[in-house]
Amino acid sequence: MFTRIIGWLFDVYPSGKGITLWLIDREGTKYCASRPFVPSLYMHIAENEERHVAALTKSFPFPVTLYRVVRREIYSNQEWNMLSVNVSDTTQFKNVVWKLERSFPHFVFFNSDIPVPQMFFYETGLFPLAYGEYGIQNGILTEWNLNDSYDSITYTLPPLVTMKLNNRSDFISPKFRKHYQLEVSYEGESFSLEDEEPTNILHSLNRHLQRCDPDIIHTQFGDAILLPMLTSLSAELKIPLQLNRDATAGYFTTKESSYFVYGKIAHKDGAFELAGRWHLDVENSFMMGESGLDGIAEIARLTQLPVQHQSRSTIGTALSSMQLSWAYRNGYLVPAKKREPEDFKSAATLLLADRGGLIFQPKLGFHEQIAELDFVSMYPSIMVQHNVSPETVNCRCCVNETVPELKYAICTERTGIVPSTLKPIVDRRSWYKKEKKRLKKLNDERWHLYDHRQNALKWILVTCFGYLGYKNARFGKIEAHESVNAFSREKILQAKEIAEAQGFEFIHAIVDCMWLKKAGATERDYEQLCAEVTATTKVEISLEGIYKWILFPSSKMDPNIPTANKYVGYYSDDEIKIRGIEVRRRDTPVFIKRMQGEMLEVLKPARDINDVEELVPAMLSKAKEFIELLRSGKANPLELVIKRHITQEADDYKNRSASAEVAKALDEAGIKLAPGEAIEYILVDACLSGRQATGKKKPQKAIPLSLYSFDEGYDIEKYTEMALKAVETLLLPFGWDVEKLRGCLYGFTPKKRKSSERQSTQLELGSFE
Amino acid sequence: MNINSTPTTLVPYTTLLRRFEAEPSGKLFCLYGDRSVFRLSLYAASHALLSNIPIALVDGTNRFDVYYIAEFARRATHQQRIAPEELLQRMFISRAFTCYQMEATLTERLPAFAQRKHTPIIIIFGLLDSFYDEQAPLFEVKASIQRIIASLHKLKQQHFSILLASQEMKLASSERNALFPKLKSAMDEVFRVTENQGQPRIVHEMSYGKYLGIRNQGGSHGKNGPDIHHGHPAGDGKLVQVPPRNAEGRSGRTR
Numbered sequence A: 001m002f003t004r005i006i007g008w009l010f011d012v013y014p015s016g017k018g019i020t021l022w023l024i025d026r027e028g029t030k031y032c033a034s035r036p037f038v039p040s041l042y043m044h045i046a047e048n049e050e051r052h053v054a055a056l057t058k059s060f061p062f063p064v065t066l067y068r069v070v071r072r073e074i075y076s077n078q079e080w081n082m083l084s085v086n087v088s089d090t091t092q093f094k095n096v097v098w099k100l101e102r103s104f105p106h107f108v109f110f111n112s113d114i115p116v117p118q119m120f121f122y123e124t125g126l127f128p129l130a131y132g133e134y135g136i137q138n139g140i141l142t143e144w145n146l147n148d149s150y151d152s153i154t155y156t157l158p159p160l161v162t163m164k165l166n167n168r169s170d171f172i173s174p175k176f177r178k179h180y181q182l183e184v185s186y187e188g189e190s191f192s193l194e195d196e197e198p199t200n201i202l203h204s205l206n207r208h209l210q211r212c213d214p215d216i217i218h219t220q221f222g223d224a225i226l227l228p229m230l231t232s233l234s235a236e237l238k239i240p241l242q243l244n245r246d247a248t249a250g251y252f253t254t255k256e257s258s259y260f261v262y263g264k265i266a267h268k269d270g271a272f273e274l275a276g277r278w279h280l281d282v283e284n285s286f287m288m289g290e291s292g293l294d295g296i297a298e299i300a301r302l303t304q305l306p307v308q309h310q311s312r313s314t315i316g317t318a319l320s321s322m323q324l325s326w327a328y329r330n331g332y333l334v335p336a337k338k339r340e341p342e343d344f345k346s347a348a349t350l351l352l353a354d355r356g357g358l359i360f361q362p363k364l365g366f367h368e369q370i371a372e373l374d375f376v377s378m379y380p381s382i383m384v385q386h387n388v389s390p391e392t393v394n395c396r397c398c399v400n401e402t403v404p405e406l407k408y409a410i411c412t413e414r415t416g417i418v419p420s421t422l423k424p425i426v427d428r429r430s431w432y433k434k435e436k437k438r439l440k441k442l443n444d445e446r447w448h449l450y451d452h453r454q455n456a457l458k459w460i461l462v463t464c465f466g467y468l469g470y471k472n473a474r475f476g477k478i479e480a481h482e483s484v485n486a487f488s489r490e491k492i493l494q495a496k497e498i499a500e501a502q503g504f505e506f507i508h509a510i511v512d513c514m515w516l517k518k519a520g521a522t523e524r525d526y527e528q529l530c531a532e533v534t535a536t537t538k539v540e541i542s543l544e545g546i547y548k549w550i551l552f553p554s555s556k557m558d559p560n561i562p563t564a565n566k567y568v569g570y571y572s573d574d575e576i577k578i579r580g581i582e583v584r585r586r587d588t589p590v591f592i593k594r595m596q597g598e599m600l601e602v603l604k605p606a607r608d609i610n611d612v613e614e615l616v617p618a619m620l621s622k623a624k625e626f627i628e629l630l631r632s633g634k635a636n637p638l639e640l641v642i643k644r645h646i647t648q649e650a651d652d653y654k655n656r657s658a659s660a661e662v663a664k665a666l667d668e669a670g671i672k673l674a675p676g677e678a679i680e681y682i683l684v685d686a687c688l689s690g691r692q693a694t695g696k697k698k699p700q701k702a703i704p705l706s707l708y709s710f711d712e713g714y715d716i717e718k719y720t721e722m723a724l725k726a727v728e729t730l731l732l733p734f735g736w737d738v739e740k741l742r743g744c745l746y747g748f749t750p751k752k753r754k755s756s757e758r759q760s761t762q763l764e765l766g767s768f769e
Numbered sequence B: 001m002n003i004n005s006t007p008t009t010l011v012p013y014t015t016l017l018r019r020f021e022a023e024p025s026g027k028l029f030c031l032y033g034d035r036s037v038f039r040l041s042l043y044a045a046s047h048a049l050l051s052n053i054p055i056a057l058v059d060g061t062n063r064f065d066v067y068y069i070a071e072f073a074r075r076a077t078h079q080q081r082i083a084p085e086e087l088l089q090r091m092f093i094s095r096a097f098t099c100y101q102m103e104a105t106l107t108e109r110l111p112a113f114a115q116r117k118h119t120p121i122i123i124i125f126g127l128l129d130s131f132y133d134e135q136a137p138l139f140e141v142k143a144s145i146q147r148i149i150a151s152l153h154k155l156k157q158q159h160f161s162i163l164l165a166s167q168e169m170k171l172a173s174s175e176r177n178a179l180f181p182k183l184k185s186a187m188d189e190v191f192r193v194t195e196n197q198g199q200p201r202i203v204h205e206m207s208y209g210k211y212l213g214i215r216n217q218g219g220s221h222g223k224n225g226p227d228i229h230h231g232h233p234a235g236d237g238k239l240v241q242v243p244p245r246n247a248e249g250r251s252g253r254t255r
């Protein structure tokens, strides 16, 4: 029987039939089909070693065919004679690779670490959510004709049915709980799955799954907690769950992991992916949190990563997939293990290369009538404009000294993989931004869609530079990273020169933004300057706005040192811009954020520094309100919650920091956390908590939110200290340091410290960590 | 480890230094233990540079401190009347961030480079550090180390002297813990560094290879006595302090 469907490609995964595909038509009807697929890996080995491969693969119960091919290798750009190994069972591809890897050195393998669904997409040119005409003959996808392309910007999405599955209480995340109260919601209704009998919970979940037949199961902590819990319950009670739409398929799961990225420890929950449905866990998806489903769809189409996989992957994985797809389209083979080493360079060159972007320190305090000019996507633009890529910087074919200062060569023979994949993103984002602006002006609600899409792309552009220097990046190379920095320094210096030649005063610059001043300069003057800088540097620079006033606060450590990327100011259109100070920081308790935010609100009418100074008493009285509430002990403890990421496992903490205490307390309560996971806690008065908790040996200074009870109060002195610091950030230029504020805001006079008293006047914010 | 209970010799720090100042002729040295191994190696390297010997350094643990060398060049060249730039041009560095890169560097790039640039001394920082990453399968790691050892021996036959500097580590995996002894046993001379009241103390742990000549060529700065110098001899025989900057201070970028 032949069926023709006009619709979208919804899901793809390896199965005994090759690849199983799910399609959704315009009416929302779902279709399942399969397509034979034979994934291939390539080995760079001599012909006499072929026999060894044949012997190793013979033991598999499915055909593995071998033949010789000539393919181009990406780094050398040369054609190599390779052995193509073709695995007829898609579900066994990894096992074949694993077996071969044990007998051959890692450097002979090419394309062997690419997941099968991605390989299928790259080879067929299909992509998630591709719209077109699909023909199915006896359950096999035999033909398709797409009216769509992975890089199209005017695409549509299928009608999708969503079911939410959550833990009912959202006050404390299920990670920190031992009992769950499940709730499902769909079509505007919510149902509690609470029941004494776990059997009933499973049955009623199955009933809801049948009734709703969701395309998307949307959860919070579904990966880490809910689905593993439900499926183990289902196995225990022998009641099959109908989470998968494909009843013949299993679940795709991975383990949680802690890893280092850019010098910081990060944590990732394991994955729990479904077949024929998408499980999207908002807690385990950066993109979901940033740009929602619109962002997920945008990136999945562009990167050709299956939606569930994409929603859980890092931006680095997304970038890599685009690069791999480009390599496939252009006939390049990619080594499985990145091994291109750094070229030897002299210590003299290293001294030059080891610098980052340029920073010109600002004059501290308040400034008025200052304009901010930003280079638009400076790093990706440099990579695109100067062809910076791992295989083009110090390539094997060209001799030149193109990179400023470092004199590295850049290939003139071919365009690199990094610029080739970034250029469409840069162009695409700029189109979305324009469209968003246009629709917003027309009050057309669709502007949100384009905003989500451009925001999703922004993260790729923001990350691509760091990724170029990241050790595990598939297409990373330290010289490429250094080259981008060298170009960026050159560009900001060029901009500085042009601006100063025209009488603008250079107040401050950080890598790709600069703050300028010129008496009487208008918006048009700045725009003209932008045009000139753009023409010279070949990177677009735009006027971000003119500030009525701006504050560059000093560092907490040394009042004479400014801190990079920390400022607050009001633009002439009364819009506020804040970077890096407490109110914007993720680790600041809500209470302190609110206080600083409301103090800044007081400054809204200020036209210049004089006005700001006149409003200082009003700001102080606002601060006083908050600090009095704090000191009365009646502030809402939920607003005092501090969020941190633990850096090691509970047992490994040697110090007695708040994080260590919290990790240990959670550990004792049976909640195991891995490095990189977030914790939430409230600081409490150690003496008080020691007195109350009679069973405890040591008094606690921090209690995890999930173990906190309201009668435990909070550490008034420590939170006061934090609040004072936040006030100081704004008012230090007018002479209000913490000491003076203390006297003014709650009549504190320093007295001799008694040993029994816990006065924490010397504590820095950082020491809580 | 109790030093006195093992059949080792306390080796003056200066003896080690002399090895780098003399024209070397193909040995595999290993200096391991306290993290001061990196500072000591850099100090030794600086002196070789002063004697006009170019050096290739492979850094597998992000411990190479270019600012230390720059500072040394600035001070030393002031006395020697050569431009610091000249000294900095004699030292070549390649950083390896993964075990695959480390292997590629040591088996392909380094042999070609050392031949081309005539760098008789090769220093390798934390050769195995990236091999301790559990993401690289053990069988792959073991095979890779074999290839590396073969390459080091080939370099030795070509009269390059190689110094491995490694910080001693206790790993969770006993199999990975066994990797370092394996590498060590392929060296000619092994020295263990411990810290004693802020001063590095070097113990000549063992000579595996046939080469045992270090005692004879030890120079005039003391032979087998305990190394309790409070300063270190400069090239011209005067005592100078080791520059205060800590080699553990990483150079700029974090990854």
Ligand SMILES: [Zn+2]
Residues within 6 Å of the ligand: A395, A396, A397, A398, A410, A411, A412, A413, A414
């Ligand atoms: Zn070229």
